[in-house]
Amino acid sequence: METATEMEPTSPGRSKFLIGGLLIVAAVVFLIWNSTQSSIQYYLTVDELHERGGDWIGKDVRVAGAVIGDSINYDSETLELSFKIVHIPADVEKEGGLAKALHEAVTDPSRHFLNVVYVGALPDLMQHEAQAIVTGQVDDLGNFTADELLLKCPTRYEEAVSEEAST
Amino acid sequence: MTVNIGYGALVLTFIVSLYAIGAAIYGERNKKPRWVDSARNAMVLIFPLLTISAGALILLLVNNDFQVEYVASVTSRSMPTYLRVTALWGGQPGSLLFWSWLMAGFASAVTLRKWDRDREFLPWVIVVTLATLVFFLLLVVFYENPFVRMWQTPVGSVLTQIFQPTGSIPYVPGDGRGLNPLLRHPGMIIHPPLLYLGFVAFVIPFAFAIAALITGRTDDRWIRITRRWTLWAWLFLSLGLILGGRWAYDVLGWGGYWAWDPVEISALLPWLAATPFLHSVMIQEKRGMLKHWNMLLIIFTYDLMIFGTFLTRSGVLSSVHSFAQSAIGPLFFAFIGVTLIVSLYLLSRRWDELKAEAQFTSWLSRESLFMINNLLFVGILVVCFWGMIFPLISEIFTGQKVTVGPVFYENATGPLWLALLFLMGVAPLSAWRASTAKSLGRNLWKPAVISFLVPIILLLTGMISMAAILTFWMGAFVFSVTLYEFYKGAMARHKRAGENFFVALWTLMGRNRRRYGGYIIHLGVIFMAVGIIGLEVFQTETQGSLALGESLELGPYTMVYTSLSEFDTDDNRNVARAVVEVYEGDEFLTELYPRKDFFYESQQPMTIPGVRSTMEDDFYVIMADWKPITTKNATFKVYHNPLVNWLWVGSIIFILGTFVAAWPEKEDSPKRAKKSVSASEKV
Numbered sequence: 001m002e003t004a005t006e007m008e009p010t011s012p013g014r015s016k017f018l019i020g021g022l023l024i025v026a027a028v029v030f031l032i033w034n035s036t037q038s039s040i041q042y043y044l045t046v047d048e049l050h051e052r053g054g055d056w057i058g059k060d061v062r063v064a065g066a067v068i069g070d071s072i073n074y075d076s077e078t079l080e081l082s083f084k085i086v087h088i089p090a091d092v093e094k095e096g097g098l099a100k101a102l103h104e105a106v107t108d109p110s111r112h113f114l115n116v117v118y119v120g121a122l123p124d125l126m127q128h129e130a131q132a133i134v135t136g137q138v139d140d141l142g143n144f145t146a147d148e149l150l151l152k153c154p155t156r157y158e159e160a161v162s163e164e165a166s167t
Numbered sequence: 168m169t170v171n172i173g174y175g176a177l178v179l180t181f182i183v184s185l186y187a188i189g190a191a192i193y194g195e196r197n198k199k200p201r202w203v204d205s206a207r208n209a210m211v212l213i214f215p216l217l218t219i220s221a222g223a224l225i226l227l228l229v230n231n232d233f234q235v236e237y238v239a240s241v242t243s244r245s246m247p248t249y250l251r252v253t254a255l256w257g258g259q260p261g262s263l264l265f266w267s268w269l270m271a272g273f274a275s276a277v278t279l280r281k282w283d284r285d286r287e288f289l290p291w292v293i294v295v296t297l298a299t300l301v302f303f304l305l306l307v308v309f310y311e312n313p314f315v316r317m318w319q320t321p322v323g324s325v326l327t328q329i330f331q332p333t334g335s336i337p338y339v340p341g342d343g344r345g346l347n348p349l350l351r352h353p354g355m356i357i358h359p360p361l362l363y364l365g366f367v368a369f370v371i372p373f374a375f376a377i378a379a380l381i382t383g384r385t386d387d388r389w390i391r392i393t394r395r396w397t398l399w400a401w402l403f404l405s406l407g408l409i410l411g412g413r414w415a416y417d418v419l420g421w422g423g424y425w426a427w428d429p430v431e432i433s434a435l436l437p438w439l440a441a442t443p444f445l446h447s448v449m450i451q452e453k454r455g456m457l458k459h460w461n462m463l464l465i466i467f468t469y470d471l472m473i474f475g476t477f478l479t480r481s482g483v484l485s486s487v488h489s490f491a492q493s494a495i496g497p498l499f500f501a502f503i504g505v506t507l508i509v510s511l512y513l514l515s516r517r518w519d520e521l522k523a524e525a526q527f528t529s530w531l532s533r534e535s536l537f538m539i540n541n542l543l544f545v546g547i548l549v550v551c552f553w554g555m556i557f558p559l560i561s562e563i564f565t566g567q568k569v570t571v572g573p574v575f576y577e578n579a580t581g582p583l584w585l586a587l588l589f590l591m592g593v594a595p596l597s598a599w600r601a602s603t604a605k606s607l608g609r610n611l612w613k614p615a616v617i618s619f620l621v622p623i624i625l626l627l628t629g630m631i632s633m634a635a636i637l638t639f640w641m642g643a644f645v646f647s648v649t650l651y652e653f654y655k656g657a658m659a660r661h662k663r664a665g666e667n668f669f670v671a672l673w674t675l676m677g678r679n680r681r682r683y684g685g686y687i688i689h690l691g692v693i694f695m696a697v698g699i700i701g702l703e704v705f706q707t708e709t710q711g712s713l714a715l716g717e718s719l720e721l722g723p724y725t726m727v728y729t730s731l732s733e734f735d736t737d738d739n740r741n742v743a744r745a746v747v748e749v750y751e752g753d754e755f756l757t758e759l760y761p762r763k764d765f766f767y768e769s770q771q772p773m774t775i776p777g778v779r780s781t782m783e784d785d786f787y788v789i790m791a792d793w794k795p796i797t798t799k800n801a802t803f804k805v806y807h808n809p810l811v812n813w814l815w816v817g818s819i820i821f822i823l824g825t826f827v828a829a830w831p832e833k834e835d836s837p838k839r840a841k842k843s844v845s846a847s848e849k850v
Binding site: 014016017020021024025027028031032034035036038039040041042043044060062074076077078079090120121122124125135148 | 526527530535538539542543546549550553554557558567568569570571572574575576578579580582583710712763771772773774789791792793794800802804
């Protein structure tokens with residue numbers, strides 16, 4: 001089989017392993033870099049979307065806002081769900097928590113809003129004053145088509161329950 | 168009264184833990200073993216004490232003591248008793264107490280082992296374990312106290328305090344808010360405890376590692392002591408992750424089991440550090456190599472575990488699981504920072520003593536292949552960690568909040584998982600120190616040839632997805648290699664000892680549990696990979712609004728919507744339940760009952776899918792919406808999930824394998840393979 005003498009760590013032997021290891025590291029770095037580029041989503045508030053609306057057309061964006069109950073419209077034939085979300089600040093902690101921020105948002109008629117269309121099952125938590133996080137694209141008329149819809153309802157529970165739906 | 172006992176026991180545990188830490192350090196520094204013994208006795212006490220505290224909280228939950236704020240927030244009168252018990256981990260304060268309780272169980276258990284051969288570790292194991300516990304108790308006692316009661320003041324406002332404010336009267340709400348309906352599922356009842364068990368059990372190997380660093384006893388003793396602890400911790404963590412996925416599949420109704428949600432990832436991270444650790448400790452045991460690496464892995468496992476607990480318990484990242492926003496975030500952050508810095512400092516002090524006793528000599532040696540396995544696992548860990556913190560980093564540097572979705576994780580980790588799968592087939596056949604391509608080829612060619620049948624058949628049947636064909640081929644390859652290993656080992660015994668083949672197989676596995684347990688785990692992983700590819704690549708879905716008698720087609724199946732009923736239940740739910748018949752061609756297969764429950768207390772609906780599940784595929788029907796009175800029209804969303812059951816079957820095999828590996832062995836053979844293992848010994 002093999003002799004029991006230790007092989008001397010010769011420098012070409014070592015660099016062989018060093019290069020191999022570096023190749024794996026390089027592969028991981030490449031995978032991260034490449035995948036980040038291709039799957040980046042911009043996280044915006046409704047206000048930011050309004051300010052620079054044109055910049056975001058066609059890009060994958062993610063917007064959080066408070067759902068206006070009266071605007072929820074669900075067509076169970078086409079499964080088309082449309083609703084309005086109004087601006088909530090990016091950092092709700094400063095505003096005294098999510099529940100408070102959402103309540104202030106739906107009671108303030110002066111805020112910017114966004115029309116969202118989503119096709120799919122009506123999520124259980126789709127209701128007035130819920131926080132909707134929608135991912136999708138905005139068109140040149142400012143209408144938002146969501147591929148993914150995430151809802152949170154901090155008002156019902158101490159622990160915000162949330163739910164994810166996606167197509 | 169119950170509140171006082173529970174809270175009293177909690178505070179007492181906190182004080183006893185602090186005493187034990189002090190006594191252990193004092194006794195060790197001043198060479199007074201009696202103080203260390205006293206610390207040890209104190210540590211034994213921790214678990215009974217916290218049992219009293221947790222027991223008191225369970226009693227309050229079961230007895231509907233709604234004056235206690237926590238009880239009112241997670242239970243209600245209509246909940247069955249078993250759910251009230253499990254409400255112990257239904258909210259933040261309770262689950263922190265529960266976490267500490269489990270942690271205390273491990274702490275007390277580890278003190279009961281025989282310490283004769285490694286007494287020098289004892290004080291430091293006590294210090295590290297209890298310092299971790301003290302941190303969590305600190306959160307429970309001062310920030311998230313589950314025993315806080317509600318009091319009404321003369322002016323009518325309600326205060327929450329542990330003791331009665333003067334002039335106030337107890338405030339007892341008529342009913343509680345009840346446990347979140349989404350959490351009322353068997354998977355959800357055992358998923359958090361198992362995850363927590365996995366988390367806290369990793370404190371023990373970490374404590375021994377740190378003890379080894381402090382005492383300078385840097386041989387592989389700490390690894391040998393903690394080998395079994397690590398395996399059990401890993402078992403619980405794996406089981407917790409799997410059950411979480413199963414819960415998502417059964418309850419969340421999006422037809423998947425894993426959404427690459429930050430909290431899911433944060434539970435996966437310690438697993439991704441622990442799995443390479445399990446592999447690389449074998450190299451240290453056999454060859455005395457990778458000592459720094461093993462220390463780093465266990466330190467990161469520990470801190471990622473704390474980080475995982477922190478993420479579930481704070482609200483830093485937006486997530487499906489993002490629980491109450493809370494003030495304890497900065498404390499967690501500080502704790503992680505301190506433990507990481509101290510551990511790395513201790514490691515740097517011993518850096519020179521941890522030099523490897525041997526060098527890598529061949530790319531095809533088992534240690535090199537294990538090292539590649541380690542790099543790949545850590546690569547996946549880095550990918551996941553990057554994806555999770557990328558939004559935070561980007562916000563700090565560019566001011567722009569960005570995020571990466573599931574696509575990022577799938578693209579970036581996919582090739583790495585695939586490479587790991589391939590290694591699973593090659594590494595077990597390589598020899599320590601050096602293998603030649605020739606010897607490896609001799610072992611591999613038969614299974615490799617057999618495995619090529621799979622992609623050929625798949626191509627002939629018209630499969631076009633390269634990812635699927637590649638994975639299925641590798642699965643077949645690893646599967647046949649692994650079975651061939653079992654066969655060769657058993658045949659060798661059969662010939663040598665004249666045992667019956669199956670007896671030989673049984674004794675073989677019994678003699679070398681870790682090795683064959685590992686192989687069984689690998690077989691489980693192959694099954695899981697098949698299930699994952701089935702869902703990722705071949706899932707199809709459709710949706711439609713149907714009148715009674717109308718049908719919807721998907722894949723080979725047709726579903727016919729036949730009736731809808733709506734009724735109230737005793738436990739305060741309104742149930743809308745559809746009856747759907749499933750046909751394959753003209754053949755009637757089964758009836759499914761997708762339904763929607765509405766919980767009156769919490770005013771929340773919950774969607775429960777109807778699923779027909781076979782090894783071939785799942786037919787998964789969700790009732791999305793319905794018109795109760797007028798037309799009885801209902802909207803369905805339907806998924807066809809091929810092969811997904813392989814994931815769950817694979818999980819069971821995986822867990823069984825871990826049991827085999829973790830089960831205590833009669834004899835411990837701490838021989839290090841000084842010589843290269845010969846072919847006959849290897850099988």
